[in-house]
Amino acid sequence: xxxxxxxxxxxxxxxxxxxVTVEGSNVMRYDAGEEVDSxxxxxxxxxxxxxxxxxxxxxxxDVYRGNxxxxxxxxxxxxxxxxxxxxxxxxxxxxxxxxxxxAVEPIVLRAGHFSELWGHGLALSSFENRDIYFDSxxxxxxxxxxxxxxxxxxxxxxxxxxxxxxxxDVLGVRVNVRAQGQGVGxxxxxxxxxxxxxxxVSAIDWRFARGPVTVYGERAWNKTVVEPAIxxxxxxxxxxxxxxxxxxxxxxxxxxxxxxxxPFQNPAVVYRExxxxxxxxxxxxxxxxxxxxxYQVELSGHVVPGTFVTLHRSHxxxxxxxxxxxxxxxxxxxxxxxxxxxxxxxxxxxxxxSVFLELGGNEESAVVWHRxxxxxxxxxxxxxxxxxxxxxxxxxxITDRARDNRKYRDFLVGLEWDNGGGLSLALxxxxxxxxxxxxxxxxxxxxxxxxxxxxxxxxxxxxxxxRERGGYRCSNGVCRQVQPFTGLRVTLESTL
Amino acid sequence: MGNAALKPWLVLLxxxxxxxxxxxxxxxxxxxxxxxxxxxxxxxLAAELMDRPVLLLFWAxxxxxxxxxxxxxxxxxxxxxxxxxxxxxxxxxxxxxxAKVKPYVESRGYRWRTLLDPQGEVLKRYGGTSLPYAVLxxxxxxxxxxxxxxLRNTATLTAQIDKLLKADGE
Numbered sequence: 188x189x190x191x192x193x194x195x196x197x198x199x200x201x202x203x204x205x206x207v208t209v210e211g212s213n214v215m216r217y218d219a220g221e222e223v224d225s226x227x228x229x230x231x232x233x234x235x236x237x238x239x240x241x242x243x244x245x246x247x248x249d250v251y252r253g254n255x256x257x258x259x260x261x262x263x264x265x266x267x268x269x270x271x272x273x274x275x276x277x278x279x280x281x282x283x284x285x286x287x288x289x290a291v292e293p294i295v296l297r298a299g300h301f302s303e304l305w306g307h308g309l310a311l312s313s314f315e316n317r318d319i320y321f322d323s324x325x326x327x328x329x330x331x332x333x334x335x336x337x338x339x340x341x342x343x344x345x346x347x348x349x350x351x352x353x354x355x356d357v358l359g360v361r362v363n364v365r366a367q368g369q370g371v372g373x374x375x376x377x378x379x380x381x382x383x384x385x386x387x388v389s390a391i392d393w394r395f396a397r398g399p400v401t402v403y404g405e406r407a408w409n410k411t412v413v414e415p416a417i418x419x420x421x422x423x424x425x426x427x428x429x430x431x432x433x434x435x436x437x438x439x440x441x442x443x444x445x446x447x448x449x450p451f452q453n454p455a456v457v458y459r460e461x462x463x464x465x466x467x468x469x470x471x472x473x474x475x476x477x478x479x480x481x482y483q484v485e486l487s488g489h490v491v492p493g494t495f496v497t498l499h500r501s502h503x504x505x506x507x508x509x510x511x512x513x514x515x516x517x518x519x520x521x522x523x524x525x526x527x528x529x530x531x532x533x534x535x536x537x538x539x540x541s542v543f544l545e546l547g548g549n550e551e552s553a554v555v556w557h558r559x560x561x562x563x564x565x566x567x568x569x570x571x572x573x574x575x576x577x578x579x580x581x582x583x584x585i586t587d588r589a590r591d592n593r594k595y596r597d598f599l600v601g602l603e604w605d606n607g608g609g610l611s612l613a614l615x616x617x618x619x620x621x622x623x624x625x626x627x628x629x630x631x632x633x634x635x636x637x638x639x640x641x642x643x644x645x646x647x648x649x650x651x652x653x654r655e656r657g658g659y660r661c662s663n664g665v666c667r668q669v670q671p672f673t674g675l676r677v678t679l680e681s682t683l
Numbered sequence: 684m685g686n687a688a689l690k691p692w693l694v695l696l697x698x699x700x701x702x703x704x705x706x707x708x709x710x711x712x713x714x715x716x717x718x719x720x721x722x723x724x725x726x727x728l729a730a731e732l733m734d735r736p737v738l739l740l741f742w743a744x745x746x747x748x749x750x751x752x753x754x755x756x757x758x759x760x761x762x763x764x765x766x767x768x769x770x771x772x773x774x775x776x777x778x779x780x781x782a783k784v785k786p787y788v789e790s791r792g793y794r795w796r797t798l799l800d801p802q803g804e805v806l807k808r809y810g811g812t813s814l815p816y817a818v819l820x821x822x823x824x825x826x827x828x829x830x831x832x833x834l835r836n837t838a839t840l841t842a843q844i845d846k847l848l849k850a851d852g853e
Contacts, residue, residue: 210826212810249808254715290715302802308778314802333717335725368723394723401723401785426782435786456779461745485783488790495791539755567751573836607835643839644817644830682810682829 211248211683217241218267220674223628223657225273231626239267239672245317247284248683259285259299269670274350276320283347284324293334300326303342305361306392309407309422310374312453313346313357319660319667321351323450336366345381352450355381369395376451383449385412399431405454411447420446420477424455434488441481442514444506448476457483458501458527463545463563465583465597465617468658470555472525478505481516481525493535499547500528523553531563540568556589573607585621595621609640617656628671632656651676714824716805718773718798721785726771726798728824736768736827736847737820738840740795741806743775744783749815752833753793759837760795766848772797775806775814819843 224237242265249258262283266276286299302324305311313323327344340361348354355378363372371393378386390407404425411418426439441457456474458481461467481503489495504516504524518524529547536542543565550558561583570576579601587593596619603613617632624630634653641648657671717727728737738760742749753760753772760770772795774784781801788797800806809818809826817830819840828843 208825210808210810212807212812214812245812247807247810247812302804304778304801306778307781312778314777365723365725370723396723403782428782428786430786430789433790433792435790437782437786439782454778455782460780485786487786489792535754541754575835605835609832609836638832640830640832643828644832647813647831680812680831682812682831 206252208251209248209683210251211246213244213246213679213681213683215244215677215679217677218672218674220672220676222267222269222670222672224269225670232629235627236673237269239269239674241265241267241270243317254290256288256290257286273670274320274667276350293332295331295333297329297331298327300324301329301342301344303329303340303359305340305359305374305376306372306390307403307405307424307455308453309392309405309424310388310390311357311359311361311376311451313451314453319351320349321450321667322347322349323352323453325357327357336364336370338363338365346450348382353382355383355449355451357451365394378449378451384447386410386447386449388452399429401428402426407445407452409445409448409452413447418446420444420448422452422454424457426455432488434486437483437485437487439483441479441503443474443476443479444514445477452476457481458503458525459483459499459529462529462547463561463581463583463599465581465599466549466559466561467660468656469557469559469583469585469597470551471659472503472527472549472551472553473659474503475505475523475553479503480506480514495533497529497531499530500526502526520552520556523551525549525551525553538569540566542566552588556587558586558588560584570604575605575607577601577603577605579603595619597621609644610637611639612637615653628657629654632671646679646681649676649678649680651678714820716808718800718805721774721788721797721799726796731769732820732822732824733769734822736822736844737824738763738768738770738844739773739805739809739818739820740770740834741773741775741800741811741814741816741818743814744780744787745776746814748833750787752815753791756834756837757793759841763844764795766844768844768848770795773800773805774798775800775803777801821847 218239218241220239221236222239223235227235244263246261249256259282262279264279270276284300286297286301288295288297302314303311313325315322315324323346325344325346327342329340329342332339343358345356346352346354357376357378359374359376361372361374364370374390376388386409388407388409390405392405394403407422409420422445423442429436439457443454445452454476458472481501483501485497485499487497502516505522506514507517507519507522516524527549529545531545534542545563548560561581564580565577567575567577581599583597585595599615599617601613601615603611605611613636615634619630632654634651634655636649636651638647638649652675655672657669660667660669714728717725720726742753764770774797776784778801781799784797784799806816810829815833817834818826819828821827828840834840
């Protein structure tokens, strides 16, 4: 069958015009140095270090010819010994993604690998992130009818066995009616064999807009069969954006009570996921998809021209089953509450200078029980014509409530120079006063990084040398712990 | 594709592929894509090119260099628009942070049309692997220049746009 498919497509591609277009990219990364070896956890730094040799090259090519599209990715992957041991990663060489897509208006058919997002991801969100080795992309078949205002998608596919996502069959259908910025969608997804219990999720999502007000959301119902029992759950995500007079107010609510969810359900986090670097190294909050309730409110706008402010507050926790009425987050410690608030100001100054300042705080009692306050400052100024200098500083003050309210501090200072012609140089130094951390990975992390753009920006070569702190690397609510690293990192990104 | 249960669909796909291969092209290859914008409208590049050069700026609300680029190059980008270039912001925010795109763009007062690419499909389509990333398309929608990292050295980009606009006797 595949030979027949390839033969027919080959014949089609060999025919006369339309012409063939090729788009592609290549990302290569090489690390050489040392990292903390988890097999030596009984030893203190630096005796707990082991050699790190890492190499990855990802070559992606897409070929277009009229209504046909075919593509794939070649992966050459050599993880470090530590990643093999701790994360279960293995060497890989070969084509790990491939697809064929055909469009016959208004239908688009695709066989092979694909990612998919329905509504706000409460019923289905499959995607890949190589930074954290999360891959819920499906290998199978997808048919989509795109005839505005009606959009219908049917899919069936199998996920690849990996660290975060196991092999499972997924079947789904979605009907979406939308026009003029408003619409309603219905999704049904079934994970019916493989590593996960038989799970069915049905969802309805909506979006309506009138003047400066937009409301959107999704409600999902799931049923999980764990023989002989069936567990039922639900999830709600609702939000509104009001934009007027140069100000915007965002208010969002989540009530994720799936009970049990598969990696193919990936709803909105409803808190800020990225912020100051130091916070990322301090066990950031990770969304608990099966059981979490919370909200976020964010107001942003110009106080006066040139002064942009953001005010944010979010609060989340496990469900407090003793509550009545609308589920809402609690501050009770046993429900792992997470509260965060910050205010930031970006001030434009004469001569294209700018200053950014953020002050914030959060408290979490889940993986760790920390109370943190931080300040984040960034000053940018042009320098000798097209050049630019940026000075950055971060400070985090932590009270470790699980360790008798012990206090410690993390600091970062950075200086970056950009010549305006594609060359940049950055110096960073982080230091911390945490004794436990010092035993594990030291207390100073200096580094230098230079990046060079070449070929009208089509290629970017980056060289990093120094120490990189360990911590969590998060994307879409999924986090992977990264070990501290000391050494040289070479990254080359190319657009073909 | 090795899944036996999928074989009936493969037969359909073969038929569709052959039909698609010999059917008149919907548009010129890689510019046949569509995304929703922050107003919920569907934007289809091939249909809305209108014989104009297009500058695609890929960014995300969590990407500080991207936001800085938009702020720093605001005047320049507005001048491109005045000269007839379509400037499109393409947000790579996933559903997790997508709700912040509209408030951010509107509170900043950016008037460029903002599209949502939560799956990164369009970014991948133009060979993008990181943010910020910019692609200049000619009047036929074919990529003319791709820039990794922030648009700092805009002289080359402006020269390309000048050339495109002069070809039409601006």
